[in-house]
Amino acid sequence: MMSLFQETYDVIVVGAGHAGSEAAAAAANMGCSTLLVTMNLQNIAQMSCNPAMGGIAKGQIVREIDALGGYSGIVSDTSAIQFKMLNKSKGPAMWSPRVQSDRMKFAEDWRLMLEQTPNLDFYQDMVSGLLVEGECVVGVKTSLGIDIKAKTVVLTNGTFLNGLIHIGDKNFGGGRAGERAAKGITEQLVDLGFDAGRMKTGTPPRVDGRSLDYSKMIVQPGDENPEKFSYSDITKPLTKQRDCHMSYTSAVVHDLLREGFDRSPMFNGRIKSTGPRYCPSIEDKINRFADKDRHQLFVEPEGWNTVEVYVNGFSTSLPEDVQFKALRSVAGFENVKFFRPGYAIEYDYFPPTQLKHTLETKLIDGLYFAGQINGTTGYEEAASQGLMAGINAALKVQEREAFVLNRSEAYIGVLIDDLITKGTEEPYRMFTSRAEYRTLLRQDNADLRLTPKSFDLGLASEKRLKRMEEKHSSAEDFVSFFKETSVKPEDINPILESKDSALVKQSDKMFKVFSRPNITIDDMRKLDVVEAYVQDHDLDSEVIEQAEIQVKYSGYIEKEKNNADKLNRLENIKIPENFDYSKITNMSFEAREKLNKIRPVTISQASRISGVSPSDVSVLLVYMGR
């Protein structure tokens, strides 16, 4: 009998969501023979929840993925229908790009990009188990009974592992609305010694845009000058955009929702697992914040052409009739027609403390986990893990050194370190406040931080690297110009006066004036000599922005770099792999237990484990001979 799969793949990726797609692309682009197995090839890179990419902290992650050579940034650009730079009124570390996406185009563009990726094969089937020999994974087996051999396997099962969908008092197995759940993998992994847990998330109803009265809502347009995610020149900023809208719930709506509470799986105990605190269902919001008489609803189009609309802020697992009745009381929704009701879903995950920094499991060699299987939520979080797991699987096959980003290098580093060090009790989402050094982890400098590393990995092209280097050297030249060029009081004072800034009495370097908090590049460009420099050097907006950030925030950036260096010193004190914590009797039992379980690689990582106190760290330092 002729086998469908003759070869042993270098990497098999199970699941083709955001994590799986990035993992497959990365491994294949690094030269590994790669197979992407998914239950339905029509559903590659689905946006299961809201049709949007990026946002605060998440936008930075998309930029990092792009800088590392992943596809999410490019696809987000090609499928965008609206662009916003969030937090523009805050400092540059907070600027966060976000797009509304055309859901169908997003999935289509992903599939087309994957199809054009060399070394990548596709297969549609449900993976029902792993092939394991000793402590090594050697492939997967499918529901059709086919064994496919591989040197490494990346599991990206999303919400599909024993997925259970709840709508009111009804529930049924499923990985997503209209798709069946995956069985077998959890049970096998538990048999192999893995801990498994349950998580919950939810999604709002999708409605027919033709049934809405937008005149009763507030228009939410995109930015006047839209930017984009990808650092490459493959994509272009949007020239036209679609509006979103906003409406509010009311006391009447809340009362109608409350009527269904006794049939809510959240309140009657049917759902036992924890959902995210920052992404509560509407019933959770009115229950926990009872004094708030209204909540925002964002009405987001699902694409350029479709009439389907996503009701952001109305995530719910109440019975569909309750959802419907309540939503009809919202301004603009009086005649709403449902495409499909909101629902909650429970699914299996594996506490990520069972992973190494490479996302390889500690138990089974060659087996990697990425995305919601690790207890995270969000397309961006999933995609970045997929990328890192794909890269590390490829590096393992190629017998090269593992690729790990630390906390001062990337949000991706913060994400993975948090997961494997602290684990997570609720679906983990990135926030900028999770990063200790966020002024370093900006969306504008992700290329500077990560593209050189990606080039070394063999992912980013030389062209990308050159582009990044040129951009940053032009920005640095521009900064030097401000440092070296003086400005006379008669030239600068009128500008300072208009900004209510103290006047200068004698000539001084431009850098000094520019450093003032309320003086912007636009003010500086009112000086002929600055504008002339911009024109002569043909500086684009990216370079100008970069230079402005360098000038205005250099002090803070420097400060954070120093702090990061301090952290990295502890990062360099390695703990031997088989270190026996039980022999350290002068440490709390809790700390020893946690350390034994997590097995941190460095003292710095140990210090971040909850239950390990500063004095425990001091004790550890003593044992490490410091």
Next chain:
Amino acid sequence: MSHNDTIVALATPSGSGAIAVIRLSGPEAINIASGVFRSVSGKELYKQRTHTVHLGHIVDNEKVVDEALVTIFKNPNSYTGEDVIEVSCHGSVYIQQEIIQLMLRRGCRMANAGEFTLRAFLNGKLDLSQAEAVADLIASDNEASHQVAMQQMRGGFSSEIAKLREELLNFASLIELELDFSEEDVEFADRSQFKELVERIVFVLKRLIDSFAVGNVIKNGIPVAIVGEPNVGKSTLLNALLNEERAIVSDIAGTTRDTIEDEISIGGIGFRFFDTAGIRDTKDVVESIGIKKTFEKIEQAQVVIYLFDSTQYQEQSDKFKVELEKIKNKYPQKPLIILANKVDKIDAEQQAKMRAEIPEIQMLSAKTGEGVEDLTKNLLDLINTGALRNNETIVTNSRHYDALLKAFEEIQKVKYGLETGLSGDLLAIDIRQALYHFGEITGQVTNDELLGNIFANFCIGK
């Protein structure tokens, strides 16, 4: 240092007393005690429940050493977190020693200084500041110092710090809220609220930092230098204050060549007195070294007492005045007490003359004790012990002081940033630094804690 063995030590002050407590801690504590204890009711000690008290006899083989009460604390519910036995026995030194020797023979090890506390700390029974307070308590030998240490051990210090930490946490949360959740429909704090909060934090921090000066003198004693000509009765004064003959007293001028230090508790505050040689001009090499030392001691002292012999006033008043000017010019900020000694030897007219010429003068006879009480009262008045009387938290630990100072610096930057309209992400850098330094006292504030605080107080999530 090993912590697998069982340690023993006297838990009450050394010396004789009505009763004494001998404490054992470690895995063998109960077994060892059980082997030397014969309960009056015939119970075996090792079979008894935790937190029970038993009357019986401590026996060395068949010989009864003492009648004693034995209290059992089983781990982890004990002071050290290990198995602990406390033997309350009669307080004679002989009995104490007999029992401790017996325990040592049965396998205990003599505890090192502070080892019970160390074990309590390592077993998570005390936080660092509590453990340090216990160490201070053991070392405290005056009432005020004892009071501060007690307050700290009971968590007075920790609770004030915890309150401050919460204020900081709230502040940081409000800043993070507008950064991470700017798109949310929540009410953001305005800048005036921030300013109010930061003022409050500055106020509390400053009070705690200032209390260190008070705390430090309470802990270490207030240094007082006694300056004056040889043979004016410095040593006699010291003895009068100390009430015991410790300094060398003789009638030959210049006997006190070395500076002698002693501590005496006045009104519950520790004072450290330095008996010094005078500051007269001299050609004697040995004595000029003593004079140099005098100035060094004045430098270190918080209070200076200038003492002269009132019988010499008639002849040497100009010299006294010059020396007083010297001290006043050199140390204008130092409280100075001027004492005319040996007033029992001069008449009222003489005293009146001195008062007229040096208004701040105080009369004293170290020999008869006249004026000693006024002096002690005067000394107490000079020390700002307001904080102590008000029972406020006082910082005595230099590690805490250092951390508070650093946190204060960062908060000043935050305050400045607020005034100049700095954006939240940059304010947050200084706030985080402040929290970090604060965490050196209380344990670090984690990002999860910040986020938890936000989620608990604001409706987040579309």
